[in-house]
Amino acid sequence: VHVFYPREPGITAQRAEYLPDAEVLHGLWSEAFAARIRAMRSYSYVSAPIAKEARRYPVAVFLPGGGMKALLNHALVEDLASHGWIVVAIDPPYNAQALRFADGHVLRALPVSESNWPQDMDDVAYAARLVHWSRDVTFVIDKLMTLDTDGGMFAGRIDLQRGVGVFGHSFGGTAAGTARLLDSRIGAAINLDGWGPEGPFAAVKGPDVGAQPFLWIVRSGPTASSWYPDRLLQPIAG
Secondary structure (H helix, E strand, O other): OEEEOOEOOOOOOOEEEOOOOHHHHHHHOOHHHHHHHHHOEEEEEOOOOEOOOOOOEEEEEEEOOOOOOHHHHHHHHHHHHHOOOEEEEOOOOOOOOEEEOOOOOEEEOOOHHHOOOOOOOOHHHHHHHHHHHHHHHHHHHHHHHHHOOOOOOOOOOEEOOOOEEEEEEOHHHHHHHHHHHHOOOEEEEEEEOOOEOOEOOOOOOOOOOOOOOEEEEOOOOHHHHHHOOHHHHHHHHO
16 A cells, blocks of 8 residues: 655655656557656655644545556546545555565456456456455554554544545446445445446445445436446435
């Protein structure tokens, strides 16, 4: 995970790279796009101390799209942090072409044939993956609860009482909508342009679409309007 938070002003620290290991996704992009990503700079600093003001910060968890790295959305999560949020961006293992841990260990994306997932992408397989990512969110919230009480930098600074927000892009957005159905500590969720066989989240509770606020942002046009059954759109809109 990558944790973004309001930093103490006036601190000198190393500027964070916008997308570490950008070259591992080179095969998915044109050379021009890859060069543009490599040239981008962040406004974040590595391991800077958290702001000293005596307050708790609201929390949001971010999930990237399928095959993508969380820090492709660096600008999005750091902007939210600049408004007084702690944002935890998850890089799901085996999702992107390569995931480098702090100790240098690298996990590569697994082809479906080498994973434990069903090899087709029917509704059951798709929902199973969404539930798996939802459990990653639950694991991260558990760890945040520990960080709030362990005496470290984040002790007493994480506001978990009002609930955790979860948002994501594409597959990560659909996972965010699903996670809120499975973890009552999630107070709200946002799906940025994600959809699946059952709509903007997996119907893991049947007709129960959840009580927490849910925002679905999707591109307009016939693709969106014809994809989703009215039985899902009506209660979501309500």
